[in-house]
Amino acid sequence: AQKITQTQPGMFVQEKEAVTLDCTYDTSDPSYGLFWYKQPSSGEMIFLIYQGSYDQQNATEGRYSLNFQKARKSANLVISASQLGDSAMYFCAMRELSGTYKYIFGTGTRLKVLA
Amino acid sequence: DTGVSQDPRHKITKRGQNVTFRCDPISEHNRLYWYRQTLGQGPEFLTYFQNEAQLEKSRLLSDRFSAERPKGSFSTLEIQRTEQGDSAMYLCASSPSERRAGELFFGEGSRLTVL
Numbered sequence: 160a161q162k163i164t165q166t167q168p169g170m171f172v173q174e175k176e177a178v179t180l181d182c183t184y185d186t187s188d189p190s191y192g193l194f195w196y197k198q199p200s201s202g203e204m205i206f207l208i209y210q211g212s213y214d215q216q217n218a219t220e221g222r223y224s225l226n227f228q229k230a231r232k233s234a235n236l237v238i239s240a241s242q243l244g245d246s247a248m249y250f251c252a253m254r255e256l257s258g259t260y261k262y263i264f265g266t267g268t269r270l271k272v273l274a
Numbered sequence: 275d276t277g278v279s280q281d282p283r284h285k286i287t288k289r290g291q292n293v294t295f296r297c298d299p300i301s302e303h304n305r306l307y308w309y310r311q312t313l314g315q316g317p318e319f320l321t322y323f324q325n326e327a328q329l330e331k332s333r334l335l336s337d338r339f340s341a342e343r344p345k346g347s348f349s350t351l352e353i354q355r356t357e358q359g360d361s362a363m364y365l366c367a368s369s370p371s372e373r374r375a376g377e378l379f380f381g382e383g384s385r386l387t388v389l
Contacts, residue, residue, distance in 0.1 A: 163316075194377055202363065204317070204380035250316050254376065260305060260369075261330055262378060264316035 161186045163251050165265035172241045173273050179226070180236040180268045182251030190256040193234040195225065198248040198267070207249075210234055212256075241272045276300055278381035280366050286387045287356055294352045295384045299368030306349050307378060308341055309365040317365055323349060356388045 162185040172178035184193065195207040210218045210225045218225045226235040238245055251265045279298045287293050299306045304325050309317035320339070321331045325346035338356075343349040353360055363385050367378035 165316075192376060196380075201382075203382045204365065204367070204378070206377040206379070209377060252378075259330060260322060260324070261319055262307070263319060264309075266316045267314075 161188070161191075161253055161255055161263055163253055163263055163265035165251055165268050167268045168266075169269045169271070171271050171273055172238075174243060175240055177237060177239045178241055178270065180238070180249050180251075180270065182234045182236065182265060184232050184234060184251070184253050186232075186253065186255055188255040188257050192254050192256060193225070193227070194252040194254070194262070195223070195234075195236045196250045196252060196264075197245075198250065200247070204250070208236070238270075243272050243274060246270060246272045278366055278368050278379055280364075280381040280384045282384060283382065284385045284387075286389065288389050289358060290355055292352065292354045293356055293386060294350055295364050295366075295386075296348060296350050297366030297381060298348045299366070300370075300379055301347075303368035303370050303379070304346065305369040306343055307367040307369070308349070308351050309367065311363045311365055311383070312361075320351075353386070356386075358388045361386055361388045 164183045191212045193210045197205045208218050208220045208223045210227045217227050222239045224237045248267045250267045252262050254262045281296045307322040308320040311317045321341050323343040326343050338354045341351045363383045365383045367380045
C-alpha cells in the first residue's frame, strides 16, 4: 500500500536561508509521481513541484527544488532564500501511475520563516 | 476566474441534519476528487470521479456519505445525519486527463462545523 511520511511537524528557518522539508514514501509501483503542495493560513492548497519516478534529474521550480533519492524512497523539498511569505503548511503527496488515480498526502510540516 | 469553486465556504449545522456541498471543477478537467482535512492533518482521500463515473471510494467513507457527478461537470457531496466527528474542511480538486505533472488543482474548501 502506498504511504507518505513527513516526520517534521514544525520547522523554523531564518529569512533568506535555505530549508529542507523531509518526505519519505512507500510504494510497490515502479511508476509514480511525487508532489509538494503549500497550504497558507488562507487554506487553499497550492501546487509547488512534481517529480516523476523515472525522471533522471531532480525537479526545480524557481526557489523550490526536490531532492529525489529513489533508492532511499525520499523526496525532500528544498526552499532556497526563504521569504516571510513561505510560512505555511507543506504537504508531500504521491500518486501511483499504474491504475488508480488516487493521490495520498502526508501529515504535513508547518514552516515558520523568521525575520 | 476559472479555478475550482466550492459552495458553501462555511456551513454550521446541528447534529443529525443533512448537508450538501457543491464543487465546480475547472471546465476541461475530467477528474474530480473529494478530500477531507481535519485541523493539523493532511488531506484524506474520500472519492474521485472520472467524468461521471465514481471510480474509487475510501473505505473510511461511511454510508452516510454520498457523492455524485451526474453530467461529468459539477459534483455534490452529501453527508446525511451529520455527527460531530464530521466537522472538517472538505476539499474538492480537479485534474486533467494527463499533462506534464497531473497535479491536482484545489478549491478553497468548504468548512463544516457540526454542533
